[in-house]
Amino acid sequence: MATAWEDSPVLRQWRAGYHPLDPQDWQPRGGFHSGEDKAAYVEGNFVLRVALPDAAPPESPIHWADGSTLTLPLRSAAQAYGEIDRRPDPDPDLDREHALPVTGVRFGETAVRTSRGPARVPAWLFTVEGYDTPLARIAVDPGEAVIPPVPPLEDTDGGTARLFGLRGAPDATTMGVTAGHGSCDGGVVVDVLEGAGTVVLFGRTLPGAAPEPGAGCDAMFHALTVEVVLSRPVGDRIVVDAATGRALEHGQGQGG
Template sequence: MRVRALRSVSLFGAVALAAVAGCGGQKGAGDDAKASARRAALVAEAWDGSAAAAAWRAGYHPMGDVVQLPRGGLRSRAEEEALRDHAVVLRGTLPGAGPKNGRVTWAGGRSVTRPMVGAAESYEALAGGRADGKPHLTVTGAKAGRMTVATSRGPAVVPAWLFSLEGYADPLKRSAVTASPLPRPPIGWSRGVPGLPLARVVRIAADGRSVTVIALDGARDDGPVVTVLETAGSVVLSGAVENPEHGDRTKRARLRQVTVKLARPVGDRVVLDAHTGRPIPCEPAYGPSPSRS
């Protein structure tokens, strides 16, 4: 398991999650680990072979960036930060709404039809940040096209808006179809199990053998720990912190990228959070799918 610090955040937003999921307690570390393992097994048992799992496999669930940079990437780190900060401005016109639905296609001809978002809505998801006096990207127009997106069922070709950028020969692409709704989980939140839910998936390795998630830990504990339970139908991740009894007197926390190695590729297995019993949302560098923007 590899851990990388990102930044500090207020703990106030995490307090409610900690209260629901449990965050330490009077039991020893061995008891905590056993409780966490039991919870992961219950989540896997509830999902494997369930209607929710079947709905997940039948849908379109992006598991990678729905934004594709121009060939060769952006020209500078400042422009990369501008895109992450939504410092994007429009100097031109955008097409109309376009068709209401678009087809998502996988290898072998499998496909699903999903509602589409128009060029204006797609642009608004990229923009909205402050660009005055700061490095920014300028959109000069857009046209309909297609792109490849990593999904829970493997790479898929999807309709996209191709945005022309000032100073770039190649467009910036953004998926134009909405993700399928997440299925209703067959199991509820945990009660009294130590640890915290995981915030999101940021990356699944190209070979599917590792998953990088965002975990939260206090500024005075010994860092986050993410354990994994793999079954034929699911990958259940459990988030916790080492030595939570150290406390967090600063009321600050750190977001951490934690990479978990798997015994075999994720494939079409659903990646679940043990504490919530739900699929862990995927929010890569340049934003989630259009329906979750």
Template structure:
């Protein structure tokens, strides 16, 4: 199996094996069949979700989130012309990308994020070599891509405040007319939650929602990553909606006792909302923090 790396603040993640299933919908309602969890556990989870929503309401954390720059899409964007071959696509997914010669340095230290509303925010600009290292991790045998040059340009990306135009390093690839784009500014620091986290498995069997892998501000559907073990029937994600936030609270269905391999399995879960997402913050009930964009999926040992 090929390894796929995706970026969230520089993390290396595993390849896509998850499947989308099990829907959460409505305010204070269970996602899908309520069978996998008993009513008392669900009430405990809902109570925690409400505590998180209440703590964030009007908080300094909520204010900081509304002013920050938080990407909600992959910050590396393949060439608009598409890959020329399956071998090139595989090289990109494996991050087997080499460069010819040294990359230039830059005296520019700040870049501007600009939203469609006209709001702007200045953020530190990363150097071209740092940007290159965020998507090029290997130099192994097999298919590879070659970077032949780079220049500063811009791109658009989905953020917690809607689509924004941001500075980007445009990497020329050998044989391609359109560049590979890497967002060139750093995200804002996540605000400190006004309420502490709880331990996984406590609070009615509460688990963490590890990330958002898809969202649209005009949509009533979120795609989230949720984890479970090898000896259960998979994740269940429920949702509590308020005017300011969406709190996701996850658990696992059909846990079985006995010998079980030590691994974490991540899957896509579709979550349906009563109202369009708009600019509401998406929170994880376990950590009480915003759910970040990520591409965690598949099986991770341990």
């Protein structure tokens, strides 16, 4: 898997294109005013108090720190708002309990870590009543996902753990990997193989204790965060799940 990625034009595509490493997460300055506000944000419970712009956003390139740029198609304000308000009411005048009011929207930019380093990216900025920090949603159309250069591995013994995503900064040598396992497994370990342009992770479930006679395992699926220590920071290397061959995005999944 590591060899296939290191020698593949797909890795060059990863380095030349736009691939964000940050989740689109809102962290208002000073934190949320209440638990109800935080719950509303997590649940996508918003109410629109202003008309969204009808006009298409102006052509705006992505800017990297080294001076390079890339211009990609942009999404409308309505498309971006649809990402944050995930429980729209049929009646726009109906005020939902604990909904966060959106009182303004403008086109601007936001800072994002990408596979090519930090960048300034076109974004729609939504003003939320009571908060000074706007809620930014990237306006760049994500486009097609990077297709792995090799097919996924066959899980012949049923011991492969599914990996969902990452937590950690590119300049850190420790990252959290979200992995899934069953109720009767003994947990998950993640093996690491570091290359010049890749970090390949392979999740394995550990055998658990034998169930009591006559007892069985439930079908519950559990997620936990496994800490992975690297010999050097991730940097601009692509992090790959060895089982699927796919790049792991930052901020996907939640560990427990």
